[in-house]
Amino acid sequence: MVVGIVPSLSGLSLRPAPEGTKTLVEVNYFILALSDIVKGGEQTFSVDFYLDMHWTDERLIGESEDEVEWDLVWKPGIEITNSIDAKTEFENFLLDDATGRVTYQTRYRAKLIASFMNLRAFPFDAQVLNISFESGAHAADEVELQMLRSAGSNVASRLVQEGGLAEWGFASLREVERVNTLEFDDSQYSNLEVQVVVRRHSGYYVKKIMLTVLLIVGMSWSVLWIDPTEVADRIAISTTLGLTAIAFNFVVNDALPKIPYFTSMDYYLTFSFFAIVFTVLENVVSFYISQGGVGHDAAAAMAAAKDLDFISFVASAGVMALLTAWFLSHLLWEKCADTNKDGIVDAAEVIAYQERVFGGKGVGGEGVVVDQRRRQGWSMSSPARLVHEAGDNPVLIV
DSSP states (O other): OOTTSOGGGTTTTSOSSOTTSOEEEEEEEEEEEEESTTGGGOSEEEEEEEEEEEEEOGGGTTOOGGGOOGGGSOOOOEEETTEEEEEEEEEEEEEETTTTEEEEEEEEEEEEEOTTOOOTTTTSOEEEEEEEEEETTSOTTTEEEEEOOOSSOSBOHHHHSTTTBTTEEEEEEEEEEEEEEOTTTOOEEEEEEEEEEEEEOOHHHIIIIIHHHHHHHHHHGGGGGSOTTOHHHHHHHHHHHHHHHHHHHHHHGGGSOOOSSOOHHHHHHHHHHHHHHHHHHHHHHHHHIIIIISSSOHHHHHHHHHHHHHHHHHHHHHHHHHHHHHHHGGGGHHHHHOTTOSSOOOHHHHHHHHHHHHOOOOSOOOSEEEEOOEEEEEOSSOTTOEEEEETTEEEEEO
């Protein structure tokens, strides 16, 4: 007999269910905080959450919770598969001695990989933040993970409220139960993935970056109303504004994600810079025309140069108007992604929208989806209200 262990509890390190029978492990969680969400373009985020796991071990029926040596009792060995660094704050075990139902409680502080990161719509992007639970010690035919169904929210109310996530806002949350197959040996494991959709607040980028760049480009058009023969002054103004745009780009660089592909903001800044470069080139062409570059009539040459200036102004303003309209049209992404028009954009809709509009697929999501019974969402019109769906019975929690 092992000292300190109730005699009847020997051998409890083995899985409680008989061979050929799955052990059902029900999982519940409560998210306390989210931070460093894809900061600087890194494919990571930090999360602080409580985790509860429940399973039944009939061998513990009639035993006292305080007398059980939990270090020697079987546990499902759940791990967070997309974790870079995860630490538990505490571990607590509860036992219902009448049924043998075990409840394991802990708190995680973890840095995770965002498997579905896509920043092409930045700064109007939404990100799917996934927390992937899996029993690495037991195959799918031994342990099955299932979400514990409840009617409450799994997110702290302060995070859902305006400003709760600073630069981000909650959009929706869902859990997906699946069986994952490992590529190198075809072994299968039960997986439960929590998928949180957060939307970026784009106001800062629109007011501080887009409008500033638009004003710089607008000022560059002022040279088109200066006499074409004043080419030195025109080029000096255009060059100064071009250098201003370059300097501004360096200033805001820290606020932009460092990624290898172009985002919506990158396209806007790049085309805006080319609009300024265009005015520099237009100054030279206009001056050349005004000096008789076409024909020998000085008055006609000057008129042609001024006509070119006017056409250039209308064309440049038109292109910038279209570019700005295209850029701001990304504000409507939620309505476009919400295919079932219920006012809630869940992870599946976000990923499908990103693939449809921008191409490419997220890293995560492989496996056979077993069940998806529940999701929670925050309405676009009323972000403080939680819409909870359990099966076919939606419940609205105010």
